[in-house]
Amino acid sequence: MTYAKASASSAVSISASEEQRIVFPPKRVQERAQIRDYGHYRELYELSINYPTVFWALQSRLVDWMKPFHKVLGGGLENGDHSWYEGGRLNASYNCADRHAATWRRDKAAIIWQGEDENDTRTLTYYELYIQVCRFANVLKKHGVRRGDRVTIYLPLIPEAAVAMLACARIGAVHNVVFGGFSAESLGERIRDSGSKLLITADAGKRRGELIPLKEYADRALESCPEVESCIVVRHTGAPAGLIGGRDSWWHEEMRQADIFSVCLPEEMDSCDPLFILYTSGSTGKPKGVVHSTGGYLVYAALTTRYVFDIRDDDIFWCTADIGWITGHSYVLYGPLLLGGTTLMFEGLPNYPRPDRFWQVAEKFRVSIFYTAPTVIRSLMRESEDWVYRHDLGSLRILGSVGEPINPDVWMWYYRVVGRERCAVVDTYWQTETGGIIVAPLPGAIPAKPGSAALPFFGIKPAVVDRDGRECEPGGAGQLVIEEPWPGLMSGVFGEPGRFKQNYLTAYPGKYFTGDGAAADEDGYLWLLGRVDDVLNVSGHRLSTAEIESAIVNHPSVAEAAVVGFPHEIKGEAVCAYVIVRSGVKADQELKDQIRQRVRGIIGPIACPDRIHIVRELPKTRSGKIMRRVLRKISSGEYENFGDLAALSDPGLISELIEEAAGA
Numbered sequence: 001m002t003y004a005k006a007s008a009s010s011a012v013s014i015s016a017s018e019e020q021r022i023v024f025p026p027k028r029v030q031e032r033a034q035i036r037d038y039g040h041y042r043e044l045y046e047l048s049i050n051y052p053t054v055f056w057a058l059q060s061r062l063v064d065w066m067k068p069f070h071k072v073l074g075g076g077l078e079n080g081d082h083s084w085y086e087g088g089r090l091n092a093s094y095n096c097a098d099r100h101a102a103t104w105r106r107d108k109a110a111i112i113w114q115g116e117d118e119n120d121t122r123t124l125t126y127y128e129l130y131i132q133v134c135r136f137a138n139v140l141k142k143h144g145v146r147r148g149d150r151v152t153i154y155l156p157l158i159p160e161a162a163v164a165m166l167a168c169a170r171i172g173a174v175h176n177v178v179f180g181g182f183s184a185e186s187l188g189e190r191i192r193d194s195g196s197k198l199l200i201t202a203d204a205g206k207r208r209g210e211l212i213p214l215k216e217y218a219d220r221a222l223e224s225c226p227e228v229e230s231c232i233v234v235r236h237t238g239a240p241a242g243l244i245g246g247r248d249s250w251w252h253e254e255m256r257q258a259d260i261f262s263v264c265l266p267e268e269m270d271s272c273d274p275l276f277i278l279y280t281s282g283s284t285g286k287p288k289g290v291v292h293s294t295g296g297y298l299v300y301a302a303l304t305t306r307y308v309f310d311i312r313d314d315d316i317f318w319c320t321a322d323i324g325w326i327t328g329h330s331y332v333l334y335g336p337l338l339l340g341g342t343t344l345m346f347e348g349l350p351n352y353p354r355p356d357r358f359w360q361v362a363e364k365f366r367v368s369i370f371y372t373a374p375t376v377i378r379s380l381m382r383e384s385e386d387w388v389y390r391h392d393l394g395s396l397r398i399l400g401s402v403g404e405p406i407n408p409d410v411w412m413w414y415y416r417v418v419g420r421e422r423c424a425v426v427d428t429y430w431q432t433e434t435g436g437i438i439v440a441p442l443p444g445a446i447p448a449k450p451g452s453a454a455l456p457f458f459g460i461k462p463a464v465v466d467r468d469g470r471e472c473e474p475g476g477a478g479q480l481v482i483e484e485p486w487p488g489l490m491s492g493v494f495g496e497p498g499r500f501k502q503n504y505l506t507a508y509p510g511k512y513f514t515g516d517g518a519a520a521d522e523d524g525y526l527w528l529l530g531r532v533d534d535v536l537n538v539s540g541h542r543l544s545t546a547e548i549e550s551a552i553v554n555h556p557s558v559a560e561a562a563v564v565g566f567p568h569e570i571k572g573e574a575v576c577a578y579v580i581v582r583s584g585v586k587a588d589q590e591l592k593d594q595i596r597q598r599v600r601g602i603i604g605p606i607a608c609p610d611r612i613h614i615v616r617e618l619p620k621t622r623s624g625k626i627m628r629r630v631l632r633k634i635s636s637g638e639y640e641n642f643g644d645l646a647a648l649s650d651p652g653l654i655s656e657l658i659e660e661a662a663g664a
């Protein structure tokens with residue numbers, strides 16, 4: 001059996017022989033796992049599906065409640081009005097800091113931070129984290145931030161990012177973290193859309209020894225955000241920050257003021273109150289503000305961390321994601337801290353200054369749980385294995401992967417070379433919208449099949465369906481839906497009440513549509529096959545073709561653009577743009593450079609097209625719709641079997657496009 005990838009990109013094509021490979025949990029992992037056999041997983045899974053309210057009522061004990069809830073689940077996927085733990089009151093920062101600071105964990109490391117420079121390290125114990133969070137919460141209050149207000153955070157991966165997020169949560173403000181790799185324009189759009197009144201940024205970030213002028217970008221963004229009254233700036237690199245009087249202030253100066261106390265009572269939040277907004281790309285040109293509510297999200301983040309990573313008190317948990325993505329929210333910050341774990345934050349890159357930087361950091365801090373993305377593994381795989389073998393990675397126990405399908409060869413390399421066949425590899429499938437992992441092999445209980453994310457997590461009822469909503473036979477490729485709500489599911493799209501239902505619940509009424517293609521094999525293992533919509537996944541980062549197209553046509557010389565993905569060895573998928581220029585414009589390299597510059601400026605470097613083809617015309621139907629599947633095929637180097645081309649208005653165009661693409 002072969003599962004061909006359903007949409008644009010690359011990495012997965014699973015042949016029968018690979019599919020049959022099964023890797024059992026290593027003994028040393030299994031012996032100490034919290035769930036250590038398949039039967040136990042199955043029992044809990046059945047309970048979670050057949051008696052969801054009982055199951056989720058039991059799991060709610062992972063967090064401390066200020067007032068008990070009276071209903072586990074209200075509403076559902078029919079209307080998108082699902083709400084978890086109604087009536088319950090709690091505070092996220094209390095759960096991540098206070099309750100541990102009050103126990104023997106007071107002096108345990110909550111956050112270990114390693115900067116890009118080897119000598120830059122910091123540790124925050126639970127007690128120190130608690131104090132910092134209280135103080136910064138008081139700073140926010142002093143700046144007029146109140147319950148329900150939005151605060152945008154645009155920071156490098158430094159401990160202040162965690163402190164700022166928890167301080168928002170403490171006073172009931174909604175954090176909106178924007179990845180530091182986004183441009184000024186993207187930042188401005190997200191600040192405006194969220195209606196934030198305060199911005200937290202840094203003088204600069206660091207990347208390969210160079211400075212990323214975050215404050216400069218923030219200043220530019222704020223030019224179009226008049227509602228932002230204050231901007232608090234972390235001094236991180238010492239780069240000039242150009243504070244603007246009346247609006248900007250230094251974090252460290254704010255924190256040491258005499259009127260800033262180390263005590264700040266946590267706000268009692270309703271379980272359904274929003275905890276954060278996180279913007280993500282959909283299939284339209286405008287990013288969506290995904291909203292997660294407090295109670296359900298926290299319980300789900302805690303439970304998935306507990307079982308998928310099998311975290312214990314003596315673990316050092318390193319999730320390499322930036323805090324600006326959902327992976328950073330759920331598995332750098334909330335999951336590990338809710339459970340009193342130690343989370344490692346690393347500011348740098350996997351291959352700077354040398355290709356063994358990740359392994360050197362893992363060795364230095366005796367990391368036991370390591371969670372990264374296939375694109376990172378692929379890029380490190382290209383280097384000599386010696387870089388890995390040079391380090392003692394004996395502390396590792398669990399290796400996670402997230403962000404895109406992991407090719408079986410890459411999986412095996414991770415297992416063999418990094419894990420030395422003594423660690424469990426967990427391929428975790430989920431999305432910004434799902435709040436936490438929804439499909440993964442539990443490391444001590446579920447045998448892995450390299451290339452498959454394995455089985456659903458507790459409470460997740462997946463189905464692979466065809467276009468008419470009929471369940472596919474085992475092995476048949478279809479679209480992945482989830483049939484019942486779970487606590488991690490987003491509560492809505494910020495500021496657009498009908499959009500959640502419209503976007504996710506209407507394609508298959510009453511079911512959550514993931515936008516991903518998948519196939520389930522005879523054992524129920526899920527094989528993810530990539531997006532079926534116009535969302536690209538470049539190095540595990542989600543990008544919308546429509547957003548990139550609108551950035552390209554923003555260039556005055558461009559008349560029209562179509563963007564598709566194509567397979568890329570390291571990135572998984574890369575961006576290819578077909579561009580029509582205005583008459584009289586010279587289609588040269590300089591123009592292509594300018595277009596790239598434009599995309600960087602409007603979205604950020606991650607969206608920059610790898611290939612730009614300047615063409616006479618785009619393949620369109622007679623009604624003017626761009627035939628993207630034709631462009632996808634051509635970009636992927638497939639020059640035949642285009643399927644039905646009867647609708648194509650200009651049949652002669654295909655050979656011209658092929659010639660242009662092949663010459664690139």
Ligand code: PRX
Nearest residue numbers: 402403404405427428429430431432528542
């Ligand atoms: O296509 C799936 C892919 O990443 C998408 C979600 O992207 P985002 O919301 O940015 O969140 C990424 C981190 C959770 C999904 O729709 N994806 C994520 N993990 C996997 C995956 N595809 C296959 N296997 C995975 N393990």
